[in-house]
Amino acid sequence: MRPVAVEELVAEALRRLFLKPGADYYRGFVEELAKVGKLALEPVEEKTNEEKKSKEKTESYVFRLYRLEEGGGLKELGMRLSIRKVGEGIVYALEFDDVERWLGFFKQELEVAVKAAEVIRERLPVEDRLPYMLGWVASIVAISEGRLEMSTSHLWQLAETHALFDWSYVTVPGVNLTLEGPKPRFYAHTPLEKLDEAIRRSAESGWLKMLGIKAKSWKELKQWVVENWSGVVEAAVRRLGEEVRSVLEALRDRLNDDKVARKVVAPALLLIQAERLGVNEETLKYFGAVISGAIGGGGHVSAAMKKVELAGGKRAVALLWAAALAALGIKAEVR
Amino acid sequence: MVASGDDAVKLAGLYFLYGPPLLEGDERIINHKLTEAVELGAEGLDIRWEGLRRRTEGGRVAADLIISEGGIAVKYNVYLRNDIQLQFQSTDRSRVELATHLLKLAGVTAEVKRKSDEDVWYVYVSTDVLAAGHERLRKALAEVVKMARDNGWVDEERARRWLEKLESVVA
Numbered sequence A: 001m002r003p004v005a006v007e008e009l010v011a012e013a014l015r016r017l018f019l020k021p022g023a024d025y026y027r028g029f030v031e032e033l034a035k036v037g038k039l040a041l042e043p044v045e046e047k048t049n050e051e052k053k054s055k056e057k058t059e060s061y062v063f064r065l066y067r068l069e070e071g072g073g074l075k076e077l078g079m080r081l082s083i084r085k086v087g088e089g090i091v092y093a094l095e096f097d098d099v100e101r102w103l104g105f106f107k108q109e110l111e112v113a114v115k116a117a118e119v120i121r122e123r124l125p126v127e128d129r130l131p132y133m134l135g136w137v138a139s140i141v142a143i144s145e146g147r148l149e150m151s152t153s154h155l156w157q158l159a160e161t162h163a164l165f166d167w168s169y170v171t172v173p174g175v176n177l178t179l180e181g182p183k184p185r186f187y188a189h190t191p192l193e194k195l196d197e198a199i200r201r202s203a204e205s206g207w208l209k210m211l212g213i214k215a216k217s218w219k220e221l222k223q224w225v226v227e228n229w230s231g232v233v234e235a236a237v238r239r240l241g242e243e244v245r246s247v248l249e250a251l252r253d254r255l256n257d258d259k260v261a262r263k264v265v266a267p268a269l270l271l272i273q274a275e276r277l278g279v280n281e282e283t284l285k286y287f288g289a290v291i292s293g294a295i296g297g298g299g300h301v302s303a304a305m306k307k308v309e310l311a312g313g314k315r316a317v318a319l320l321w322a323a324a325l326a327a328l329g330i331k332a333e334v335r
Numbered sequence B: 001m002v003a004s005g006d007d008a009v010k011l012a013g014l015y016f017l018y019g020p021p022l023l024e025g026d027e028r029i030i031n032h033k034l035t036e037a038v039e040l041g042a043e044g045l046d047i048r049w050e051g052l053r054r055r056t057e058g059g060r061v062a063a064d065l066i067i068s069e070g071g072i073a074v075k076y077n078v079y080l081r082n083d084i085q086l087q088f089q090s091t092d093r094s095r096v097e098l099a100t101h102l103l104k105l106a107g108v109t110a111e112v113k114r115k116s117d118e119d120v121w122y123v124y125v126s127t128d129v130l131a132a133g134h135e136r137l138r139k140a141l142a143e144v145v146k147m148a149r150d151n152g153w154v155d156e157e158r159a160r161r162w163l164e165k166l167e168s169v170v171a
Helices: A006-017 A027-034 A050-059 A099-123 A130-137 A155-165 A193-205 A207-211 A218-227 A229-240 A242-254 A258-277 A281-298 A315-326 B005-018 B032-044 B093-105 B135-150 B156-167
Strands: A039-043 A060-068 A074-086 A089-096 A142-144 A147-152 A169-178 A181-191 A299-302 A307-310 B002-004 B045-054 B061-069 B072-080 B084-090 B121-126
Touching: A006 A060, A006 A074, A006 A089, A006 A169, A006 A181, A027 A099, A039 A074, A074 A099, A089 A099, A099 A155, A099 A169, A099 A181, A130 A155, A130 A193, A130 A207, A130 A258, A130 A281, A142 A258, A147 A155, A155 A181, A155 A281, A181 A193, A193 A207, A193 A218, A207 A258, A207 A281, A218 A229, A218 A258, A229 A242, A229 A258, A229 A315, A242 A258, A242 A315, A258 A281, A258 A315, A281 A299, A281 A307, A281 B005, A281 B032, A281 B072, A299 B005, A299 B032, A307 B005, B002 B005, B005 B032, B005 B093, B032 B045, B032 B093, B045 B135, B061 B093, B061 B135, B072 B093, B072 B135, B084 B093, B084 B135, B093 B121, B135 B156
Parallel strands: none
Antiparallel strands: A039 A060, A060 A074, A074 A089, A089 A169, A142 A147, A147 A181, A169 A181, A299 A307, A307 B002, B045 B061, B061 B072, B072 B084, B084 B121
16 A cells, blocks of 8 residues: 555545446445535454554554534444555445445345346356356355355346356445445355255256266265366376476365365366367367356456456466366466 | 467357356446457357258248357358348257357347247347348358359349348448
8 A cells, every 4th residue: 555644545435436337326325425414434443363463554444434413423324434455456445334224225236136147047058057156166156164155246246146056145245436436245145055956966967967977965076076186187287297296186185175175176077077078069068168157257358468367266276277278279378 | 377369269259158148238237258258259250151052943042151169060041031031949948049159259149039839949130130240240141142143043133232231341
């Protein structure tokens, strides 16, 4: 964060609240805040561990927001303004303490996403939904404590994932203040059983059946990948060279951790597919479905630069993706 | 992990062909990665035609138009009637969705429809929509029209009007 006065940062945050198109889309929310008139901010001391404490103190600010009433009293608005350094940039956001109080201002957006999801659900070109789901799970849909969860500020990502995961709970925990104005941050979750169901269906009559994988749940699918890990490593080595062997072999012991496994299973299955079934129109369609989730969640496509990027996380995961792509004759550079 | 050049074209093509539909309308539900993928993937498109035919004298004139991208191909029927008609139908809706995605890569927006009371899905587009497509598509269709005209299967005046539309914006 460049050395600027905190007043400047707060002014910038408030300026962003009124920028278009966000200020138009979320007019009701902006007007509700604007009618408060005078705002009061109280710095909040964040609870951080000792190691980070001194650094975070200088690189982030959090304020509780109050309405300044006529008699001089303060009324809490149920939200905090957060200003944080992330990488080279600064992220400005309003975080709601009382999520239910502010949710009403974003109901219309949530309805738009649900309607869009209905259209998407009907029009996906691959009938088996599992490859799409595994692509998203490999990117921004996390697995944690028995449930699938996602946080995004893109309404289209909410719509696309809702079409697949049928989120049982969706809320807006805050609003990012961007150069395109306010953008709600959506948070969604659903029981892990949704993924288990898709795995069961796929093993009965879809992609997994084609691959010869008998699994009835995420746990069993992970276990299958662990048991067949040497085949995955060999397939990757054959395409990328002996130097990737040790990195990928080391990954096997970490597959019990869902944080690792969710990123690994999709590219591992694509490699298995290439090994067992080769490349043809049938296998390409499953590859396309997996990659659509992975790019939709964590990729970048630029027609002008003629580039497609996939944020795979750790190097070992990126190598797996590179090997899966190499199986199709697509060369990718791991950075 | 980064794919560049022709590798990126192939990857973008697969992403678009088998990914979710590119929605229209409210800007917030438009997946801008897919929009970029359409533009990039179109570079890998191959369009050709074959099998110009007329079953009976005075019968309908038809040809096959094949649009392919990165190893995935769909064969459409082209009919020359009162206008140029392009059609693909199947009992497999997913296959018809794929056919519309390929058309979108070729610059043509079309919608999957269901035949009433039948488990048959289809996509259908005619002259004016086709004439707004990419140059490679318009060129292939123009070749079909010219060949049919030269065979005496299509009226000269009608062929001239179609060709005017197909060639009007060809660079």
